[in-house]
Amino acid sequence: MNERLRKVNSYLSSLSPIKFIIVMTALTYLIIIPFIPLFYLAEKHIGPMGGAAEDINQLSFIGKILIASILAPLLETLVFQYGVIEVLDFINFSKYRQAILIVISSIAFGMSHCYSVIYMVYGFLIGLVLAYSYMLYKKKDFSAFGVVFWIHCLRNTISTLLYLI
Structure with missing residues (x-):
């Protein structure tokens, strides 16, 4: 298992x-696939998954894209990847x-x-991809923040557009 992970890395x-x-943007979607049956059962027995889309419904199309695709990834990358990792890395x-x-x-x-609890698990799984990406690019001495921002930005843009269709 360790050897496989090293090869993937x-x-x-x-x-x-x-x-x-x-x-990595594709992986943020693929990592969810094994959990779809659990998410379905949880929604059926606990309640709906919820999500950010419900919070921004009253905004215009441009507003939704700006908030979901630029502002949220920027702030979340700053706090949850850059902030957490850089502070604790010392x-x-x-x-x-x-x-x-x-x-x-x-x-x-x-x-x-x-x-919802389901959405927090979903966020945790996506967070694994984002945090791994940050750590990898931090080691490469390339803009870890920029790479993670673009992964998150692309993912949120795709999700927002799919939600709006």
Whole structure:
């Protein structure tokens, strides 16, 4: 298992930033697929998933795109990837520090999407992809913030457009 993860990490590290952004945006959707039956059961027995789209329904099309595709990714990347990871990265608390930082960042990201328990799990899974991306590009000494912002921006734009169709 560790060897497979190393190979995947090596492959992802070798991608150009644009290819990486596209692959990781796709992964934010693919990572959800195994959980769809659980989300369905939870919605059926607990209640609706909810989501940000319900909060911005009264805005114009341009307003929805600006909020969901630019403002939210900018602020969330600043707080949940840059903020959490950069602040805690100075603490050398474990040889598994990077994995722990990814999980902490993802938990914070998921909890901020508190529309429902289901949505928080959904946010946590997406947060794993975003935090991993941040850590990878931080090591590459490339704009980790920019890469994560664009992954998040692209993902939210696709989701917003699909919601509006």
